[in-house]
Amino acid sequence: MTPAIAARGLTRTFAGGFKAVDNLDLAVEPGQFFGFLGPNGAGKSTTIKMLTGLLAPTEGSIEILGQDLLANPVEVKRNIGVVPEGMALFGKLTATEYLTFVGRMYGLDASTTKQRTSELLEFMGLADQQKKLIADYSHGMGKKLALAAAVIHGPKVLFLDEPFEGVDAIAALTLKNMLQGMIARGATIFLTSHVLEIVERLCSHIAIIDHGHLVAQGSLDELRAGVQARLTTDGESASTAHATLTLEQIFLNVVRSSEGAATHTSQELNWLS
């Protein structure tokens, strides 16, 4: 089966020779809810930007739904939706104006755009705020609007960079249900989040990046088995090794192994009350 998202040898080097992402290989199957994790500065947002055509890779290839992103950017972008790191909203528009603009840019006709705009604003709980300028929105409202804009054209692949950041619990539940509904209908979702509980609950497959390198990739069960095996080998107690590891434990173990234990000494800030 053609992967929904396939990246090979993906590298991004910034000025000064710093490699934010280094030789990354990634494969996400259609219909997967894929969690992409990593510590701050690991290269998550850089990867998402490259996968969505917002940032040119220095090396490597990207295919989305079998189409080469660099060769066919328009075809790829038609089929993907993105909630980027900075949300990319136009502060001087109202929510209705913004969604109308986005719908038209994705080639929807006027009546479909109008209908979907209305439905999305209602769904996101923004219907009573639709005449307010986006600049006056709270961060959470902005996130909901960015998500509405990302799905207005019915994308087959959705890229979400911290979509739940600043969203209230009720709205988060609504969004989670919507995303799971998309997965059930065959869409693929690529999600980054620092809220590991959400990733654990939603994602079937996970990749962990650290210092620009992919350090783990697989289903949650595969990652759990791998970490448990490592803990057993390292001589951890049987109870620790065989208990059901949470994603947080898996993440910490993988990242610490990747960076080396010396970098994570348990410092205490004694001056804190």
Place this chain on the structure above:
Amino acid sequence: MPTESTTWSAAQVSAQYRAVAWLRWRIFLNNFRRKGSTGDLVARILIIPFAIVVIIGPTFGAGFGSWYFAHHNHLEHIAWILWAAFCFCQFLNIQLGQPGTTFDPTQLIRFPLRVSSYVSIRLFFGLLSPANFAALLISIAVAVGVGIASSNLFPIALLALLVFAATNILFSRMAFAWIDRWLSTRRAREIFTGFIFIISIGIQWLNFTFNPAYNHHGKGSVAKAADAAAAQQNLNHANNLYHYIESWLAPLPPNLTANALALAHNGRILLGLAAIFGCLLYAIVFYAIFSWRTHTEYRGENFSDQANAVTTTAPRSAAHATAFTGTLQQPTTTAGRSNLVSILLSKELLLIRRNTGLLYGVIFPIVFVLIFSIKFVARTHAPWAFPASVIYAMMGISPLCYNVFGLEGTGVQFYFMSPTSMRDVFVAKNIGSAILAAIDFVIVYGVICVSASVPSPHLTIASVLWAVATVLITMTIGNRRSISAAKKIEPGRSASKQASPLSGLISFLVLVISGGFGALLYFAEVWRGINWLMIPALAAYAIIAFFFYRSGLNTIDKFAFANREQLFAELCKQ
């Protein structure tokens, strides 16, 4: 979730163009919905007459000049006018900036736009600038001037000049697309600022050297003859220089266009058309280079300093943790007011040191004063030169006081989160500005002393009092405007404005009114012989300004608190 359509039709592409045009229009309209935006609109409307004069003057001049050259069968000299038009348009581009800053057009790359559509949209978003408008008007004026002198030349003149206008405009679009790329790093911004600085000084020097208005030898027939001889000498120098470099200029668009007209005038129409085609080739090359740049943007390119500045996170060492602890062991909450102000002032001075654009704004008037005094004051020994120079130097400092948070972005929230009063923040910022003003004042004094004569103590004291009063009034109003009409400054964008239009206008008016008051007192003394008036009046003015300033400071916390959302909305926007 399936997508709606399977093919990307021409209708959808044209819908994208309409959507972007509509976006621009809505953003323009919605600008007026925010508090303070009506004032900016009024400021823009008030600025229009000045802009018209700036553009219409050269347009009429170009039309008249081209008529003159065509009438005297010197069509090749129209190249001079076209070079001047070219330089003028680039000058306007630098001074007024390119339009399209209502949003960053590179945001559009996330949509399924064809690269050709993206290039067209990027081009479209930069077309409606004052400089491009001037380029078109001046070119048409030249064609009309030629047409009036020789009506049968008008069709080819219009064609040639429209091609020239397109070349001129595409050059600007190309150059600024690359400049914005280069300006993505601080070092490049500093080099660019230095370059503009040198160019500006050069223009001022040429102005003072060759402009007859600054080179009078006095009244009387002998002096007039000397003026005429000097003017002729300058003209000869310019002519010689032009002839010297003419062979290099010949293949460039202004000369190609002028030659096309001269050739057509001599009946060599085909050669004239070939010259126009040569100019058109330049336009195509400029467009191709612009297109190359926008292709790179389309492919995804990170402009930000932050991305370029990322370095691998070093592991936190115990030594670092200790140092960190040590710093925080002195709780800032117990620091006295003067200590807080000095901490804030240290930060301000750091920002000033690292802000080349700001230093440029401060230094530029001084250099102007230097050239002015060497070329003009040294000869005339005009006593008003010192106060006039002080007023002029203030023009560099004044606008900076109207947008003191512009470069701080989201960092402005820190002031509201930390145990600091906004009064202290403004005192520190104002001291920073006052230090710059004082430095400017001292340098101007030194320049006038060296190049002309030492200003009288009477005039020096009066100038100090005037400057103190004006700086205090500027700061009082500027502090309020910095909160209520903040403008986020993006150093990496050549089009980024330093302050809101209304703030710019207020800054100018304050200087004009305050300067007018000072001038009134000065002329009352010179013409009416009221020698006792100026210093007491200016001292009273400074005292009133001080109370005005203090009263403004006393209520600044309340004002900042009431308007903080507006401040954050502008400075914390993505």
